[in-house]
Amino acid sequence: MSGESTYADWIAVDWGTSNMRAWALRDGAVLAEGRSDKGMGSLAPDEFEAALLEVIEPWLGQNRIPLVACGMVGAKQGWAEAAYSKVPCLPVGPGAVRPKVRDTRLDVAILPGLSQADPADVMRGEETQIAGYLAKDPEFDGVLCMPGTHTKWVQISAGEVVSFRTFMTGEMFALMSEQSVLKHSVGNGWDASAFETAVADAMSRPEALANRFFSLRAEGLLAGLSSEAATARLSGLLIGAELAAARPYWLGQNIVLIGAPKLATLYATALALQGAVTETADATQTTLAGLTAAYIRLKETS
Amino acid sequence: MSGESTYADWIAVDWGTSNMRAWALRDGAVLAEGRSDKGMGSLAPDEFEAALLEVIEPWLGQNRIPLVACGMVGAKQGWAEAAYSKVPCLPVGPGAVRPKVRDTRLDVAILPGLSQADPADVMRGEETQIAGYLAKDPEFDGVLCMPGTHTKWVQISAGEVVSFRTFMTGEMFALMSEQSVLKHSVGNGWDASAFETAVADAMSRPEALANRFFSLRAEGLLAGLSSEAATARLSGLLIGAELAAARPYWLGQNIVLIGAPKLATLYATALALQGAVTETADATQTTLAGLTAAYIRLKETS
Numbered sequence: 001m002s003g004e005s006t007y008a009d010w011i012a013v014d015w016g017t018s019n020m021r022a023w024a025l026r027d028g029a030v031l032a033e034g035r036s037d038k039g040m041g042s043l044a045p046d047e048f049e050a051a052l053l054e055v056i057e058p059w060l061g062q063n064r065i066p067l068v069a070c071g072m073v074g075a076k077q078g079w080a081e082a083a084y085s086k087v088p089c090l091p092v093g094p095g096a097v098r099p100k101v102r103d104t105r106l107d108v109a110i111l112p113g114l115s116q117a118d119p120a121d122v123m124r125g126e127e128t129q130i131a132g133y134l135a136k137d138p139e140f141d142g143v144l145c146m147p148g149t150h151t152k153w154v155q156i157s158a159g160e161v162v163s164f165r166t167f168m169t170g171e172m173f174a175l176m177s178e179q180s181v182l183k184h185s186v187g188n189g190w191d192a193s194a195f196e197t198a199v200a201d202a203m204s205r206p207e208a209l210a211n212r213f214f215s216l217r218a219e220g221l222l223a224g225l226s227s228e229a230a231t232a233r234l235s236g237l238l239i240g241a242e243l244a245a246a247r248p249y250w251l252g253q254n255i256v257l258i259g260a261p262k263l264a265t266l267y268a269t270a271l272a273l274q275g276a277v278t279e280t281a282d283a284t285q286t287t288l289a290g291l292t293a294a295y296i297r298l299k300e301t302s
Numbered sequence: 303m304s305g306e307s308t309y310a311d312w313i314a315v316d317w318g319t320s321n322m323r324a325w326a327l328r329d330g331a332v333l334a335e336g337r338s339d340k341g342m343g344s345l346a347p348d349e350f351e352a353a354l355l356e357v358i359e360p361w362l363g364q365n366r367i368p369l370v371a372c373g374m375v376g377a378k379q380g381w382a383e384a385a386y387s388k389v390p391c392l393p394v395g396p397g398a399v400r401p402k403v404r405d406t407r408l409d410v411a412i413l414p415g416l417s418q419a420d421p422a423d424v425m426r427g428e429e430t431q432i433a434g435y436l437a438k439d440p441e442f443d444g445v446l447c448m449p450g451t452h453t454k455w456v457q458i459s460a461g462e463v464v465s466f467r468t469f470m471t472g473e474m475f476a477l478m479s480e481q482s483v484l485k486h487s488v489g490n491g492w493d494a495s496a497f498e499t500a501v502a503d504a505m506s507r508p509e510a511l512a513n514r515f516f517s518l519r520a521e522g523l524l525a526g527l528s529s530e531a532a533t534a535r536l537s538g539l540l541i542g543a544e545l546a547a548a549r550p551y552w553l554g555q556n557i558v559l560i561g562a563p564k565l566a567t568l569y570a571t572a573l574a575l576q577g578a579v580t581e582t583a584d585a586t587q588t589t590l591a592g593l594t595a596a597y598i599r600l601k602e603t604s
Contacts (some may be wrong), residue, residue, distance in 0.1 A: 215423065218424045242513075244508040
């Protein structure tokens with residue numbers, strides 16, 4: 001076995017605002033993976049190449065290697081801007097940008113995100129997961145729900161993204177539980193029944209969110225509400241309001257959840273309470289499948 | 303004129319979570335005022351007396367002086383806990399606590415806040431403003447709206463607080479505009495028409511808040527939404543949702559707004575769009591009137 005044969009064919013990169021993950025791939029298998037806390041949000045354009053090499057240097061041979069990246073790395077404030085593709089469109093079509101690199105071993109392509117004019121919306125990264133899901137199930141017709149900091153609801157038909165909506169639910173949960181007065185009320189535990197009650201409460205009275213939040217604090221002071229119940233209710237109130245607004249995206253639809261397992265389970269639970277049946281797909285595998293589909297496509301078209 | 307005559311009869315203190323204000327009073331007139339950033343949130347119980355003296359020491363003579371304080375200073379984590387009075391009740395009734403002090407010149411009384419069992423709610427500080435407003439207009443029957451970090455809507459009848467609701471609208475605005483991804487979209491300016499449109503939008507679709515928030519970011523990226531419009535819409539969406547939930551508190555009611563002038567004006571504008579007529583009362587004057595009413599009452603009952 002020559003030394004060269006242990007090197008990767010190509011490298012997949014998921015580069016978000018707060019961190020980066022990379023995988024060395026050969027013949028469809030992951031040879032190695034790495035990650036870095038140097039997300040797009042902490043890097044100037046001329047710092048991306050060095051941050052990348054810190055993670056992938058051990059995987060490089062002497063040959064030039066293709067690298068396909070998705071996520072906020074392609075934002076205006078990122079390494080190089082990959083202009084949004086406008087829906088309706090393929091999740092990952094043409095439009096990859098190739099940033100200038102100093103290291104001659106690198107051949108970097110950054111995938112574009114998607115935009116929607118009305119109502120205005122954008123995504124960077126999730127489009128690659130959508131492409132990954134469709135690579136596995138090209139005939140899928142339905143909705144992908146991608147819970148996270150900014151949860152996406154995406155309508156898919158005939159292999160294209162038809163429309164989507166973003167909800168800041170995850171970021172609001174983080175801010176309310178870590179930075180607001182509710183930080184004194186919440187904790188690490190969980191109360192499943194409190195979550196379910198809060199989902200139903202918010203779906204019927206979503207306008208009362210800012211009042212229900214304060215009630216968590218007041219019930220803690222007056223009635224000894226547990227931190228488990230407060231945490232679960234905060235989450236349930238936010239997800240319930242989101243479900244009330246996203247109703248056209250889930251009512252009577254095929255729904256696939258793609259996200260961190262714990263969070264995806266919460267969405268599945270909340271949707272089940274509305275009688276909606278969901279499937280789930282692994283987020284990391286879906287990202288890798290999408291980057292792989294883009295890699296194959298770029299190889300074919302180059 | 304003796305030196306003693308320049309000293310205060312008593313001292314009024316409004317001590318919140320993040321700061322403290324104090325006034326030296328004599329014969330109903332303010333002789334001096336001071337403030338400190340040493341709010342309840344940054345002090346251990348045995349640090350309050352020193353923090354107080356830093357501000358009021360110049361106002362002390364040789365005699366013992368009454369001092370009446372309201373706000374979070376009376377919370378469990380404050381100087382000394384003043385147990386909540388339960389509504390329906392007078393805004394400031396009996397129940398003041400007297401913390402132990404080392405300095406024999408100080409005679410400190412801390413006023414209790416109010417609590418409501420169902421729905422659970424609490425206030426500390428606003429009850430004193432309510433008492434101040436009622437000292438001026440004892441026959442008032444209607445609603446006091448006190449916009450702030452935690453906006454209070456308070457139903458008043460026959461001189462008592464009948465019920466109230468707290469909304470975390472102000473804290474949510476601060477977190478979303480300063481800590482979330484929207485910090486890149488908002489600014490210091492204002493767009494009055496964007497505010498009004500957002501109030502109406504949130505009143506009709508309050509469940510979509512987490513989506514509308516992200517739209518501010520997306521419209522900034524895609525359509526050049528100005529920071530003035532984004533700021534005003536963020537505020538309008540939050541206040542609009544609050545008005546939708548607080549409807550029983552303002553529909554067909556006499557409404558008096560007590561709060562920082564800019565914020566009170568926003569609430570007045572939003573309420574006027576719903577056909578509701580409001581009056582305003584000065585927040586600081588109302589606080590002082592409430593502390594004065596409590597001082598007189600304490601003097602009479604001691």
